[in-house]
Amino acid sequence: MQNYFGFNSFRPLQRESIEAIINKKDLLTILPTGGGKSLCYQLPALYFEGQVTVVISPLIALINDQVINLGLNNIKADKLTSELNNEEISEVYRKLNNKELSLLYVSPERANMESFKALLRQVDVSFIVIDEAHCVSEWGHEFRPDYRKLHFLKEEFPHIPIAAFTATATCKVADDIVSALKLDNPTRLKGSFFRDNLILNVKKRVANGRKELVNFLKNYDDESGIIYTFTRKETEEIASFLQSRGFNALAYHAGLKSEIRKENQDKFIRDETKIIVATIAFGMGIDKSNVRFVVHMDLPKSMESYYQEIGRAGRDGLKSECLLLYAMGDVVKKSELMNSIEDEVYKNFAKNKIEELYNYANSRQCRHQAVTGYFEESLIECENLCDNCQKEAVEEIDITQEARMLLSTIYRSGQNFGSAHIVDVIKGSKNKKVIENGHDRLSVYGIGKEISKDSWGLVIDKLFEKKAVKRGDFRQLMLTSFGANVLKGKQNIYADVDIFEEVAKEISLDKEHEIKDENFEALREVRAELASQKGVPAYVVFSDATLKEIAKKLPCDEESFLDINGVGKVKLERYGEVFMNKVKELKQ
Template identity: 40%
Template sequence: MLNPASSDPALHVLQTVFGYASFRGQQADIVNQVARGGDALVLMPTGGGKSLCYQIPALLRDGVGVVVSPLIALMQDQVDALAELGVRAAFLNSTQTFDEAMRTERAVRNGDLDLIYVAPERLMTPRCLDLLAASKIALFAIDEAHCVSQWGHDFRPEYIKLSVLHERFPEVPRIALTATADPQTRDEIVHRLQLDDALQFVSSFDRPNIRYQIVEKTNARKQVLDFIRDEHPGEAGVVYCLSRKKVEETADFLNQNGVEALAYHAGMELAVRSANQARFLREDGIVMVATIAFGMGIDKPDVRFVAHLDLPKSIEGYYQETGRAGRDGEPADAWMAYGLQDVVQQRRMIDESEADIQFKRLQTAKLDAMLGLCETLGCRRVRLLDYFGQPSDPCGNCDTCLNPPVSFDGTVPMQKLLSAIYRTEQRFGATHVIDVLRGVDSDKIKQWRHDGLSVFGIGADVGEAEWRAIIRQAIALGLISIDHDAYSALKLTELARPVLRGEQKVQLRHYQKPQKSRRQTGRSAAAFDQAGLSGPEQTIFERLRAWRVETARKHNVPAYVIFHDATMREIARTKPGSLEELGSVQGVGQHKLETYGEEIVALIAELG
């Protein structure tokens, strides 16, 4: 435990251990609440500094801070990062030998650690609970607390059992943290973890450094390849796919086209999956192609983009996944390719699941909200934040702000679509209905004698891709549904009646043919790295990056654990000539100053 002689002990720890001059947002209030022994529920966006909210109180209070973390694969890197700061940290999980676990347990019992990371499954074992009962505990930090929600996208059954912490250790403060929780999930966290008396700290959900872009899906792999080549060459990113097969095929495709990519999904051998994750965390410029099994708790700060090749199931999932980009606060992209088949596929997955009707209705509502985000005519960020109950103004930094979609009175084409669905007896899918509208002379049309319908050919002036866009919007507006018991047949809803009768007008987004991805401002993350740096300063920055790579290799830790890019850019700009000057740079704490200070000052002097 640290006992800094300061009028503000928490600020002293922040400055001397972590190297930051001041707290951000609500951090100070959260730290003080927990350090005084109070409970807290913290909703803070990814990259907002949640970990400091429990790490600093753990250093200020007597005993060891126990961090419940859902992914054991990340614990080593988290512990390594703390060790670089001079913080005594360890973990308990199944990767350890018996002797290693015994040594760690002894350190906990003897009070030789500031922080111990434990998976919820391990924590709930009688052995671990007995260990904690025999030790001095500073606090319990429950990370990724949304995992407690049975209605959520990352539900972990073992999280529900964590209420035992309040029952067995009523005097120990608890802090639950998450980046994603709508009001319903927030209430469930409070109820499940018995945090009724906890102060709630809800930060803004906005990530202003992330640019949101959703494009019409044509050839998704080619589109994401163009996006990476044009806007993020040589940079780290994550590409999410719905299926394991698509993950592997996409990773192979990117590698064949010169993008260094790795695959990650739950069906892979654990050793391969872990090795790929370690490479992604520890090396620069790797693209991880993954299912949603990848990503929870990822601390890599320099992920410059997150791309989706399939429609996420909910806005919560989308927000959580895109939030893994730009944790360092620098420009990043959230890019998605989206089409009608995505809607059909997600609807089918809900309908064919074995969940009860209440859960299916909830999942359908979440998917409808996701469709609304994709089809919105307004600012995507406004729509996204509104979902979490946060009002906002247009951001000027998403695709719909930079290239406002053209809207038009789509009542007539919508009436044509609804009429075609009705005249074909609501028994056919999108492809057949579009063929009827466009007057396609096919065997199937003739077989069903649909070439004799009054709606045959009434939409011949509209292309197939445009009709698919109209169908997507009709689904998003709730005018039609998809019946998977009838081969994905399109069905009219009650909301379609006033439109068909001409009693209600419909505003639609004008279809735009997909174009090759180009950043409007030409301001890629790579260009941002150089922004504000002169030629000599950029030379220093590149030398610092090379030094960091070699140092990280020697220490067997990810490069960002040594220093973040933002810290090294500030070093390049200020060119500190002494340890005292270097110590004033954001992100250079006392332990890192003692460990690396002389090397960095010498490197700066060498470059003159």
């Protein structure tokens, strides 16, 4: 581990995972993003000398990243992907037959091919890794049918152990993974979902959220970050907007030409572009350790998606921030898309996922407690690492009267209309739909005209949060039994005192603004130059965390340089002299 990876100690559950693999047991390990899952199978792959470890991984970008990283650590790894021509595939087969590879990466689609099954019968396989194993489960957030077919591994190759890894799985999903893959009495390990270096910040989006975005980015000058959007169009519009404001940003989505998409991704990975604005097509498995922030411009589709996407921040262990901007309209848009799902059970399941995330966004609960609680983990406190815990106590006011006005409007209009129409009625709008339905003649027409539309929207949000209203099959607002009790005066509704006073209250976070470290900046320049020469991302040379430790300790000899976390003998031989020469300069 020290020689190849530069680490002196294990992170939680790494040792237990490795021991299970070495003992030839099936394994399911759930570790959060940044928890060191790859070491759990890369290290034992070296232990089984003369055998090859097969890694089934979902994305070519992830596979390429892993193979490059392993090669730089003098570990023999290769891949079989659709990018290879026949000559390159033949070369991989030659290496396998000559026992020259420790790891072989393949996609789930290729793993299901008869030609690959034949290959497994020919080579000596130590164990098989299923990475991103949540893709196996129909109840996961990224179900892929080709993952579901991997049960053939146990059926046709029962003597080969399987090690499955994921960062996001509830108990239900974990059980489904074990069952679907037919794992044999597996060792099951589950790490903490609490990321103690992430600041979680959630804000109500005002209009298109551009103002909040720019204000947020001002705190992260010259730092890398990802901004997630819902549509391809929004991705390009926000990237152009940021460029016009002087930010170093590029767009990424599946609709771009593959060469442009690859170029933009490579620029981000190499720190040539600081900000990537992307749909969720970007990021799965991207091993860029120095992402300092992740912004969501709208609600992700589930808590699992949210957790995985924010997990791309701070993989080097340094403080990073995650901002989620949201509005009720996000739920409507995503729910409408889910209407195309034919399976009614799965459709309702998917809609519940987005409703759960909306409730999370609206909640006053500690964000980290809510996230870990979703994954069946109990967290006592987050040590002020979220907006809710950093807020001072907010005075609550009774908004039962306003809630009853809204509930009465929903009821008297027949519970057949959406939020916008209900607000139009209560505001006394004279638009065509209100007049045609005769809702201008209702007793509730215009009773809330003094209150702004935005504030009425917040009242509706609170009613959803309290489960006083729900949406019907056609997204119409309907009263629940609790809502009926509120309308009858049997229950009260409370909200923050600022709900009508200020729609978009700024949240003040006590961020740790670091003064720029001159040593770190000088070493970062050296790293960038080396990375450019080698044609690799900067973090592959050394992570920010390793670089900060070098900047702090300023090691001048090989022994002290090896004491730095993240420096092994391979990297010492490859980069040590250049960095130690720079350190000597800095000490003068």
